[in-house]
Amino acid sequence: MKLISEKPYRLNSKKNKLKFSVTVTLKKDVLDPQGKVVQNTVTNLGIKNLKSIRQGKFFEIEIDENDELQANKKIEEICKKLLVNLIIEDYKINKL
């Protein structure tokens, strides 16, 4: 009898694969109507002491690179060229 032992795939199974997360949010002074609606709804649910909710986007990016610094540079480039509209959005990169 063969037990199912194969795992579909494992993240970070390859040595030279680095994983990052990018969080994109609207800048502080840009109106975030979706976040506002979510915030109002949470308040309506009876949850107290809520200060604010801002809605954003989250990306997980894997990159074939040994050097973390190089990988980080590439992620920065991706953010600036496509993921983020710098006029209205801020972003944070985290190594996972």
Place this chain on the structure above:
Amino acid sequence: MKSSVIIFPGSNCDRDVAVALEKMQFKNQMVWHKETSLPKSDLIVIPGGFSYGDYLRSGAIAGKSLIIDEVIKAANSGCLILGICNGFQILTETGLLKGTLLRNKNLKFINKDVNIKVINNKTKFSSKYKLNQVLKINIAHNEGNYFTNNNHLEELKKENLIAFKYCDEDGEINEQSNPNGAKENIAGIFNSKKNILGMMPHPERMIDRSISNTDGINLFSSLLS
């Protein structure tokens, strides 16, 4: 006068613009976004729609497509560029026009005829209109809330780069007549050389009295003259 209309996956006003251009005797060609060269054109139109399903941000993916490099080159050499609705969003994503279009303030998709006022009629896009003329033009968008920083807003005003503003029937520009929350009721802007116009309202929908009105015709006839 030769025109080209760029089509992206998800464009849905490309045919309407082509009909309007042909009605006005433009020699028009349709150009698929994967093309790497543009036919010789005096005018390039980026039509409305939902290019790439509005993934990431409206216009963001189309703004990096192959044909856009050619559009940018043409724009820099003085070719006239008109971006309508999603086309305006794409132009801001390419950087050809400054600022950006945020989600409508009320979070709703708005499809209705609104009044807009001609703020600058001394351009190739608007010379057939009278200054301060009030037009009734259809809007249909989810992200039409024009936003830009204060420095650029000052530049827009100082250099007379605001093309149209939302207003009421009497031409009064106020909060009630602002459908989407756009800064200072801005409905359309020019670049500093005034060879690029981006606007949220759809002039191509207003060229036939039997289905709407003819307030959009003068935009195309201005381009011809």
